[in-house]
Amino acid sequence: MxxxxxxxxxxxxxxxxxxxxxxxxxxxxxxxxxxxxxxxHRLSASGMLALVLTALVVFVQANIWPIVTLGFNGTLISTTLWGAIVMMWREHSQVVSLLAAGTLFFFPLCKMLLLGWVLLYARRGQRAPGFRLAMVALYRVGPWTMSEVFVLGAMVAIVKAHVYFDVILNPGIFAYAALTLLITIFAGIDIRRLWDMTSERAS
Known part of the structure; x- marks a missing residue:
């Protein structure tokens, strides 16, 4: 047939x-x-996996390096993303703090780990264990990764803060800008192709 x-x-x-x-x-x-x-799309499963691994490395750097340093009357204060989230929590902005933690850390990390998992097996033309659940989760999580919104908001805040403080850009903000570019690239890849590129594993 x-x-x-x-x-x-x-x-x-x-x-x-x-x-x-x-x-x-x-x-x-x-x-x-x-x-x-x-x-x-020109990227194969191996190419997409390399892109995801690169994004993971940049993601770690973006979260451990300070984002910006503010100076006022000789006093310098710098913070990381998690420092800002903890500060918002302590200032009774728990809702904003949880949204920031979810959209800037947990959802992007979840998306990259899930995509890396399915691509690790897709290189061999196989479907990873839990492939269906992973693909559904990737579809649901996709709209909640908002690193690009954070970078744009941070840039606007930095420009406004420059009026009152001495502002020094730290490596973290540049790492987030690079991460935004990487996420935008593989967000444009149609991961539905993985259904056709892979086959069920033999029992």
Whole structure:
């Protein structure tokens, strides 16, 4: 019996299409609602894994290095992301503190670890243990990674603080800027391809 070509379903209007291999620069769009169905990507599973591991290294650096140093009357105060989160908690801004911890630390870390887990097996064309749950979790967690919002907000705050304080940018803010770029790159990768790139492991 002839194999059926893989199908592609529009997430917006549920129109079903037969998938074909895209060439460099091509984008598949829905004929009904013009939504983007799929983009061409050069990265293999190994390339995506290398990107995720790089993001993890930068993520660690962004969280252990100070973000900014403020100077006032000869006194210098520097803080890390977690220092700012703890400070907000102590200043009775628990809701903001929890949101910052979740969107800037736990959700991005969860996304990178899950993606690294499935890609570790995808390099060999296999599905990792818990593949389905990991893919669902990646879909749910995706919108909650907001490092780019933090970087933009930090830049605005630094510009305004410069009026009242001596502001020194520390390595942490540059690491977060690099992390934002990396997250943006692999956020544009359609991880649904992993369903087609991998197969169930033999029992």
């Amino acid at each position: 002839a194999a059926t070509p893989p199908l592609l379903i529009c997430e917006h209007c549920d129109t079903v299409y037969r998938r074909r291999e895209l060439c460099c620069g091509e984008v598949a769009r829905c004929l009904r609602c013009d939504a983007v169905l799929e983009r061409y």
